[in-house]
Amino acid sequence: MGVFMPNEGSYEAALRRSNEIQADLPEHPGNYTMLTGDRPTGRLHLGHYFGTIVERVRLQNLGVHTNVIIADYQVITDRDTTEHIADNVYNMVVDYLACGIDPEKTMIFTHSAIPALNQLMLPFLSLVTEAELLRNPTVKAEQEASGHALTGLLLTYPVHQACDILFCKGNIVPVGRDQLPHIELTGKIARRFNERYGKVFPEVSGLLTSTPLIPGLDGRKMSKSYGNAISLSMTAEETARLIKKSKTDSERMITFDPEMRPGVSALLTTAAICTGRDPKGIADEIGMGGGGALKAYVTEAVNSYFAPIREKRAEIAERPDYVREVLHEGNRRANEIANATLDEVRSAMGMVY
Numbered sequence: 001m002g003v004f005m006p007n008e009g010s011y012e013a014a015l016r017r018s019n020e021i022q023a024d025l026p027e028h029p030g031n032y033t034m035l036t037g038d039r040p041t042g043r044l045h046l047g048h049y050f051g052t053i054v055e056r057v058r059l060q061n062l063g064v065h066t067n068v069i070i071a072d073y074q075v076i077t078d079r080d081t082t083e084h085i086a087d088n089v090y091n092m093v094v095d096y097l098a099c100g101i102d103p104e105k106t107m108i109f110t111h112s113a114i115p116a117l118n119q120l121m122l123p124f125l126s127l128v129t130e131a132e133l134l135r136n137p138t139v140k141a142e143q144e145a146s147g148h149a150l151t152g153l154l155l156t157y158p159v160h161q162a163c164d165i166l167f168c169k170g171n172i173v174p175v176g177r178d179q180l181p182h183i184e185l186t187g188k189i190a191r192r193f194n195e196r197y198g199k200v201f202p203e204v205s206g207l208l209t210s211t212p213l214i215p216g217l218d219g220r221k222m223s224k225s226y227g228n229a230i231s232l233s234m235t236a237e238e239t240a241r242l243i244k245k246s247k248t249d250s251e252r253m254i255t256f257d258p259e260m261r262p263g264v265s266a267l268l269t270t271a272a273i274c275t276g277r278d279p280k281g282i283a284d285e286i287g288m289g290g291g292g293a294l295k296a297y298v299t300e301a302v303n304s305y306f307a308p309i310r311e312k313r314a315e316i317a318e319r320p321d322y323v324r325e326v327l328h329e330g331n332r333r334a335n336e337i338a339n340a341t342l343d344e345v346r347s348a349m350g351m352v353y
Contacts, residue, residue: 014180018208021172029063034207035170037069040088041079044095045229046302047214047222050273055174055209057100064172066106067334068096069164073111073118077154078146093323095232098313103326109334110327111164116338120163121156123345127192128159128185136181162186167338171202174209197348200341215269217246219262230270233313236303243267243299248291256283264294271298274305 025032036056038048060066070089075082089110096108111118133139136158143150153160158181165173165186173183183206190201215221216228223229228246230239247263256279258265268279275282286293316323346352 010184011177011180014183014206015208017205021205021207025059025062025064029059030065032059032172033065033067033168033170033202034059034172034174035067035069035165035168036174037071037164038092039071039074040085040092041075042088042224043091043231043233045222045224045231046270047216047229049099049232050214051176051209052174053096053099053101055207056106059174060100060102060105065168066101067168067170068101068106068108070108070110071164073153074157074160077151077157078142078148089327090320090323091233093327094313094316097316097323097326098232098309103330107168107330107333108326109330113331114167114334114338116335116342117163117167118160119342120167120338120345121159123193123349124159124162124166124189125156127189127196132185132188133158136185138179138182158182158185159189162189165204166190166201167341168334169202169341171204172207173204175206176209180206180208193345193348197345200344200348214273215258215262215266217243217263217266217270219258219266230302232306232309235310236307239302239306240299243295243302246295248294252290253288254283254286254290254294256280264291267294267298271301274301 021032034056036052038044038052044053056066056068070092072082072085072089075085093108097103101108133155139150139154139157142157143154148154161182162185164170166189173186175183183204187204190204193201216223216226217230218226218228220226220228224231230242234242246267248267249261249264251261251264254264254268255261256265256268258269265279268282271277271282272279282297286297343352
């Protein structure tokens, strides 16, 4: 299934709004509350780091109210097990801290620990139609990718995301173009609630990220299940082995051609993003050096970039009590905020007895 693109008009409007916000952020960071997060289905990798984590750290350091949810309940939208989930959550927090997310500035919390957030699902579900849920392209794409039956939780996944964003009065969400339908639905839910019961929720905008998509080492999407992802938790040696194993092709001359040479081009893209260089420039430099020289260059680029992060990661992993404390404190703060928002919702709906 191809990537869904929202109609051009709505995309242009979203892009315009996103650009306005980006220009205003350094001037008025305190006006913005950001919510984003990850499903703890495995280890975070380079795609996550350059795709989202760098942007979270930037927003945090600008002074935006930043919130990161570890969406543990959303693991079971398309999976039948929660095996390894505690380990995945723990390692996700370690990765966040190693990459520069500061728990003094950013609230890190888990879905399952915030009952009032999840209780927002009930009024929110009454504000959307079955047709709106069924035509969400991300839900369809995820269902097809998993080969799983469409569960009620996966169908209502965009509503759950609206709860995540709105419980903390989030008004900006960093997204790629293909995730805009989620933001549009969250905006509809907020508007409909405000119109029906009185103003509780803010207007929500997508902050469109311009990060280039980082392919996996084989040119396909970077994914743990494909074995083509360099995890943040890998050692320099494990990274070198994985890059060495990656498939290139029989042509000695190195060129950047994503269409015809996906493996070679994926390696060049990885090196380029870690060095801040142009992939074509790297290809020209390696020239007739072949796959061996290319892999050596990529290994050096990745390991040099991530050496300080990995060093910090190893130190943090030695302090499991501290990691648990970060999560407990994030959950405590999130519960305070969620309870206050739920009180406002009940009050607006006349359900305070």
